[in-house]
Amino acid sequence: MQMLAPYPTARSPHADGSPSGNGATKNLHDSLLDVKDVVVRFGGVIALDQVSFSIPQEKVVSLIGPNGAGKTTLFNCLSRLYTPDEGEIRYLGESLLKVPAQKIAALGIGRTFQNLALFQNLSVTENIRIGMHTRTSGNVFTDALLLRASRRSIARSNASASSLVDYLGLQSVADTKVKDLPFGTQKRVELARALATEPKLLLLDEPACGLNHEEVDELGLIIQKIRQDFRLSIILVEHHMGLVMSISDHIVALNFGRRIAEGTPEEVQKHPDVVAAYLGGEAT
Known part of the structure; x- marks a missing residue:
């Protein structure tokens, strides 16, 4: 198992020197995200039916349920790929439904996908740098002329990418094209790219899918360390x-x-509706 390197704070790409500049100070809101009575319909099929819950700050919250339960539909609502037919989603106290999909990353919401969405012919570092586009200040004009602002932005992007490569143990493959990497390593690259957006909220869509037992154990350690080091939800x-x-x-x-149950892992795994619907048995 390849363990994570300590986050290189001396090389931190963020202005305040913390792993995430957005998370360095506690937000005044008690919850980061509030989902209220969300309904999504596809024709006559109700994919989400009055779903409500809140996401506390700096916590790991899991959505579980059998295939077709509505988990990915909900993720797509949070990413603004879907717009609910009813209900409200509030992020840091403001309506998320007013934000277009292309503004979500800049707002501080990062995401990985079950089916990898990487640029296969680009290197690991290049893929990570793509995740930083919402945090850079250059444009076509300044980049073409390599003006001072553009040079600073490029230097910051390179430093951020290098830090994330080190943090996720990708040093040996930093210049390798993604298509030449094993699946488990590609998963880490996508995670690094999501972190490059400097999120306050990180959405992980089935990150353990396709991983072996050892890789799943390592993934658990990575997720816990990211939550602690980057101070995000x-x-x-x-x-x-x-x-x-x-x-x-x-x-x-x-x-x-x-929603059929909500609570701590101990509470949910003993809930009779969860046992019947997801775990395949009866509660004891």
């Missing part, structure tokens, strides 16, 4: 119950688009 959609139960502070269980 994480929403995890995951079917690997061992991972979910070991790293979650809070769990929301969905089934057929409805």
Whole structure:
């Protein structure tokens, strides 16, 4: 198992020297994200039915449920790929539904995907740098002329990418094209790119999918360390119950688009509706 390197604070790309400039000071809101009575319909199918929950700051919250429960639909609402038919989603006290999808990363919401969304013919470092586009100040004119602002922005982007490469143990493959890497390493590259957006809220869509047992164990350590070092909140959609139960502070269980249980891992795994719908048995 390849352990994470300590975050290189001396080389931190953020203005305040912390792993995440956005998380250095505690926000005044008690919760980072509030989902209230969200309904999503696809024709006659109700994908989400009056779903409500809140995400505390600097916590790991997992969404669980069988296939078709509505987890990815909810993620797509948070990413603004979908717009709910009813309900409200508030982020840092403001309506998220007023924000277009292309502004979500700049707002402080990062995401990974179950099916990797990397640029296969670009290197690891180049993929990570792409995640920084919302935090750079250059434009076509200044970049073409390499003006001072553009040079500063490029230097900051390079430093950030280098820090994240070190942090996630990708030094040996930093210049390798993503298509030439094993699947588990590609997952870490996508995670690094999501962190490059400097998120306050990180959405992880089935990050353990396709990983072997050792890689899943390492992933759990990575997620916990990221939450602590970057001082952010994480929403995890995951079917690997061992991972979910070991790293979650809070769990929301969905089934057929409805919330059927919510609470600590101990509370949720004993809930009779969760046992019946997801774990495949009866509560004891």
